[in-house]
Amino acid sequence: MSNDRVTSTPFTKGLGFFVLLGIALLIILGIFVSPADVNQGESVRIMYAHVPGAWLAYLAFVMTAVSSAAYLWKRTRSLTWDRIAGASAEVGVLFMGISLVTGSLWGRLTWGTYWTWDARLTTTAFLFVTYIGYLAVRGLGGTHQQRARRSAVLALLAVLEIPLVHFSVELWNTLHQEASVAGRGTDVEMNGLMLFTLFLGVVVFTLMYVWLVLHRQRSLMLEDMLDDSGLDHALSERRAEATQAGR
Amino acid sequence: MSESDSPDDIGTSPDSLDLSPREPSARQRRQRRPWLAMIVLLLVVAAGGVVLTKFLTSAIDYYCNVDEIGAKEGCEAGRRLRIQGIVDVGSVTDNATATEFSMSFGGVSLPVVYEGEPGGIFKECIPVVVHGILRDGVFNGDRIEVKHSNEYEAENPDRIVGETDKGSECSQ
Incomplete structure (x- = not known):
């Protein structure tokens, strides 16, 4: 395979190195250095994957919507935007999955249950299912431009769910933590080292997101090229047969 | 098409126009x-x-607070409810089959009987959501979920838990 058919560049290699370094640092800080919580004990460490996972899923879905809007913008119609949208949605679903699984384990340890249908969990499940549907719509077939148009419209609608998920804990009574319980203030009070570890988690997950989307959108481009060359190949085969038959 | 076919054979031999389905690529x-x-x-x-x-x-509205029982639509006593309150200090007693405690919210207290051992980080002074039915002034719970707050504080083994923290009411 020639060099222009691979998905990595010196930039992504460097970025990948920093992502690995960041993950190692996050594990050290999250598991060994940061303190246990006075109420939740050791289980609080799940937060360092759960919260960045959810935030990055939001970011990924917003990026999908922005790329879709860029694709739909008059006279742009660039499939690169469509592929960035698709790649970002795939990574977003992955991060949302991480957040759901870690959240479920955290819930078992602190709430005493893996799952419950409160507003935050229910709206999150709906968001997750919506974006799996978005990925299915991308796989429905047709031309690349058809795929791009269908999915772009869906992405612009689906992103509207994010505010509902985020503010569900404010809008309704939820089991998921929120600010109003027992007259507490709305400011998040967190130990400094815990807050720093959480911040590091968000940075590491963001870098991981960029790395994954860059590679994925390039591999999607190669898939599209393969489809196009497949059509050329089929056409040339038919032409050859017609030429033979015409003799 | 078989490999022996030459272009000139097309249409002249029975197997030259092979219309049988090809293996999908x-x-x-x-x-x-x-x-x-x-x-x-x-x-x-x-x-x-x-x-x-x-x-x-x-x-939508996952639970009713203790003080909302009978006062808010959807929180009528007699139907299956999810009630949220803070576990009262010194109220938790375990016997062989059930855990009994009382929980309060908005100045109203409610006695709870739960068949079994509550999971999660259940303890005094923590907000809980109990699923069950109110009978004769006692809430019969069959599921307990512990709410945790958005406050995070380092666990410190040297912290002195004095009488001020363990008073008759929760410090929150």
């Missing part, structure tokens, strides 16, 4: 994926329906 198999996508889409629509039903029937 890898590329053609890829193009069949829309069926998979459609199946996933159907599952997504079904799952979305379930989630939406759960949202409308369960998620």
Whole structure:
């Protein structure tokens, strides 16, 4: 395979190195250095994957919507935007999955249950299912431009769910933590080292997101090229047969 | 077409126009994926329906606070409820089969009987949501979920837990 058919560049290699370094640092800080919580004990460490996972899923879905809007913008119609949208949605679903699984384990340890249908969990499940549907719509077939148009419209609608998920804990009574319980203030009070570890988690997950989307959108481009060359190949085969038959 | 065919043989021998189905190529198999996508889409629509039903029937106002029983629509005593309150200090007693405690919210206290051992980080002074039915002034719970706050504080083994923290009321 020639060099222009691979998905990595010196930039992504460097970025990948920093992502690995960041993950190692996050594990050290999250598991060994940061303190246990006075109420939740050791289980609080799940937060360092759960919260960045959810935030990055939001970011990924917003990026999908922005790329879709860029694709739909008059006279742009660039499939690169469509592929960035698709790649970002795939990574977003992955991060949302991480957040759901870690959240479920955290819930078992602190709430005493893996799952419950409160507003935050229910709206999150709906968001997750919506974006799996978005990925299915991308796989429905047709031309690349058809795929791009269908999915772009869906992405612009689906992103509207994010505010509902985020503010569900404010809008309704939820089991998921929120600010109003027992007259507490709305400011998040967190130990400094815990807050720093959480911040590091968000940075590491963001870098991981960029790395994954860059590679994925390039591999999607190669898939599209393969489809196009497949059509050329089929056409040339038919032409050859017609030429033979015409003799 | 068999390999022995030359272009000149086309249409002249019985097997030169081979119309039997060809083995699908890898590329053609890829193009069949829309069926998979459609199946996933159907599952997504079904799952979305379930989630939406759960949202409308369960998620909107997940619980009633103790002081809302009989005072707020949907919190009528006698029906199955989810009640949120803070576990009262010194109220938790375990016997062989049940855990008994009282929980308060908004100045109203409610005695609770729960068949079993509460899971999670259940303890005094922590907000809990109990699922069950109110009978004769006692809430018979069959499921307890512990709410945790958005406050995070380092666990410190040297912290002195004095009488000021362990008074008759929760410090929160």
